[in-house]
Amino acid sequence: MELTYEIYRRIYKLSQNGKTVAEIARVLQMKESAVENILSKPFSKLTEKEITGADVRPERKKQKLEKKPDGRQRYASNEKRDGLIVDLRKQGLTLDEIGQKVNLTRERVRQVLRRDALGLSIGAIKQEQEVLRANDQLMEQRKVFGIISENWSEYSQLTFSDLARALEIDEKKLRKSISRIQYVYLQANQESPHAQVWTDEQCIQSLKDAATFEFPLTVLKYRRLIESGTVKGPTAALFWHRFGSWVNACEIAGVEYGEAQREYDRNWTDKELLRFVRWFMHQRSDGRWSIENFEAWSKQPEVAGPSTALLRLRLGTWSQLRVLALELQLPEFNMHAFSGLEQDVN
Numbered sequence: 001m002e003l004t005y006e007i008y009r010r011i012y013k014l015s016q017n018g019k020t021v022a023e024i025a026r027v028l029q030m031k032e033s034a035v036e037n038i039l040s041k042p043f044s045k046l047t048e049k050e051i052t053g054a055d056v057r058p059e060r061k062k063q064k065l066e067k068k069p070d071g072r073q074r075y076a077s078n079e080k081r082d083g084l085i086v087d088l089r090k091q092g093l094t095l096d097e098i099g100q101k102v103n104l105t106r107e108r109v110r111q112v113l114r115r116d117a118l119g120l121s122i123g124a125i126k127q128e129q130e131v132l133r134a135n136d137q138l139m140e141q142r143k144v145f146g147i148i149s150e151n152w153s154e155y156s157q158l159t160f161s162d163l164a165r166a167l168e169i170d171e172k173k174l175r176k177s178i179s180r181i182q183y184v185y186l187q188a189n190q191e192s193p194h195a196q197v198w199t200d201e202q203c204i205q206s207l208k209d210a211a212t213f214e215f216p217l218t219v220l221k222y223r224r225l226i227e228s229g230t231v232k233g234p235t236a237a238l239f240w241h242r243f244g245s246w247v248n249a250c251e252i253a254g255v256e257y258g259e260a261q262r263e264y265d266r267n268w269t270d271k272e273l274l275r276f277v278r279w280f281m282h283q284r285s286d287g288r289w290s291i292e293n294f295e296a297w298s299k300q301p302e303v304a305g306p307s308t309a310l311l312r313l314r315l316g317t318w319s320q321l322r323v324l325a326l327e328l329q330l331p332e333f334n335m336h337a338f339s340g341l342e343q344d345v346n
Helices: 005-016 021-028 032-039 048-052 078-090 095-102 107-116 122-150 160-167 171-175 180-191 200-213 217-229 234-241 246-253 271-285 290-297 308-315 320-325
Strands: none
Touching: 005 021, 005 032, 021 032, 078 095, 078 107, 095 217, 095 246, 107 320, 122 160, 122 171, 160 171, 171 234, 180 320, 200 217, 200 234, 217 234, 217 308, 234 246, 234 320, 246 320, 271 308, 290 308, 308 320
């Protein structure tokens, strides 16, 4: 029998189907020694020329890449086509979708994948795609985070929506591209009806205006004037951020300042109250700084902290309190661990 390329293919196919050498020799009417000799070589590495001693068939050699009338492509060789089939499968395409692109039936595509991409299950493909997407998203988040960090002195006064518009990105993507500390500032701005960009001069002028109604000027009194609309100005948190403390801001403005040390029959100063909040944020390593978590933490015997009602009555909303706490100069409660992206920190 003349040994052709098709004979070799039949031998290997029968072998893969579990046929013995004797059974293959009987089916093809060949000697068993000839079958054994053929199976001793890896079929995938043999070419038609090596098997038959002849050149590749002319119709294959002359075949060129061309477009079919329906937009599908004809491929110069099965090798290129099969390689594309595997690549398309890795991209998550179904057998039918791949078949339409390479002009093959669904069953033929399945056969190619079974031969050339063993173990390339749809589950493995999806898992690989999820990893790639997650890596791409993380790279994009790091890029956005870098831009925000470089311009934080300006962006720290904006809301989530304003910053998203400024960066021309989706707000959902923005929230995943900031640190826990940046989130605290933007959240406070988001909840404030007075959120806007304030210059240093405007901040100082708002203190001077407030001092015409209240003196000595405390954070609590200033907040009441702002909320009532009597005075226009930023939240008290911005003074800590811009000038280092409430006292420094008042001194620059030339107004008499004070701390509500014994208002509402409490002995804590404003700074002491905020120190509890900062302590809580520092200890909560997961960054879950909700008011409910603070209440549970402050009731511990070793803490014995102030109530949230007192904190809000004296210093503002919980969002504003967190910003004020972050602005305190307290080296013992270093917040550096919360200054990066959560994906990088964890």
